[in-house]
Amino acid sequence: MTKAFLSDCGMSEGQIDRVAFLVGHHHTLQEIDSIDYQILIEADYIANATENGYSRENIENFMSKIMKTESGKRLAQDIFCL
Numbered sequence: 001m002t003k004a005f006l007s008d009c010g011m012s013e014g015q016i017d018r019v020a021f022l023v024g025h026h027h028t029l030q031e032i033d034s035i036d037y038q039i040l041i042e043a044d045y046i047a048n049a050t051e052n053g054y055s056r057e058n059i060e061n062f063m064s065k066i067m068k069t070e071s072g073k074r075l076a077q078d079i080f081c082l
Contacts, residue, residue, distance in 0.1 A: 029066055042072035046079060056080070 002020040011019070022040055032038050045066070049059055059080050067073050076082065 035069075038068050039072070042067055042069060042076075046072070046076055049076075050079060056082070 002023045003016055006016045006019060018036070022037060025037070026040050026044050029041060032041060045062055048054070049062075059076065060082065063073055063076055063082075067076065
């Protein structure tokens, strides 16, 4: 579905494959293999935590075990007043 959606947007086949992979794996926390994947995981978590009212403990656990980028950590700290 993602590949079909992007098929006429001027992206290379490799770019389309990568976007399709990221879309299909944005809730998979194992084997994060690149910075684009890491950023997507962190951003998606922050959005979900904001929308669903995750507990402070859940957020801090995610930050300590999964978050790797300094900007993601800083953003989460600001948003959740940590």
